[in-house]
Amino acid sequence: ETGVTQTPRHLVMGMTNKKSLKCEQHLGHNAMYWYKQSAKKPLELMFVYSLEERVENNSVPSRFSPECPNSSHLFLHLHTLQPEDSALYLCASSLDKMLDTQYFGPGTRLTVL
């Protein structure tokens, strides 16, 4: 399998649930990203990892918890979410974090009831 993959593609969860989103990149990249995209809104950067170290956290609520166990895998752990957290969550990767092309996964469509 090539490129950037994300699972699950769709997720419906209640506000008291705990779930995790998974991202895997097969491109040999060193940087990985989580973005949130709400309906008819621009991309919002959530987290940036470079060589498995978190380098940016854009004031994201603590109910979102990222994890990067190695340079190929990125997780977003979710707990006690709110309905306004319903969105498309996109993972991306790039060779380096500053100037390089970012390649996006297909996204996880999250609905919080």
Add this chain to the structure above:
Amino acid sequence: QKEVEQNSGPLSVPEGAIASLNCTYSDRGSQSFFWYRQYSGKSPELIMFIYSNGDKEDGRFTAQLNKASQYVSLLIRDSQPSDSATYLCAVGAPGYSTLTFGKGTMLLVSP
């Protein structure tokens, strides 16, 4: 604070026409420039990148960069209805941890 500005549109063009999408950026030190296409409900996909002043062509797409004016554009020749999407401009600059994306311009190509 680095900013990337795009007209939200929609930009409407007839099939076969040239669509011109524009983007301005605030950081004069920016060095890399990208255009992504995003269909509704899908993830962004890379169309082109450009690093040097001037034009870069790839099939029906031409990216134009003018660093003095801090302006980058995307021209789509012979526009097709399948080109209807939101086009995102992204800019990279040293000292920032990642690319900065504009809000995107919606393009509508009518048959």
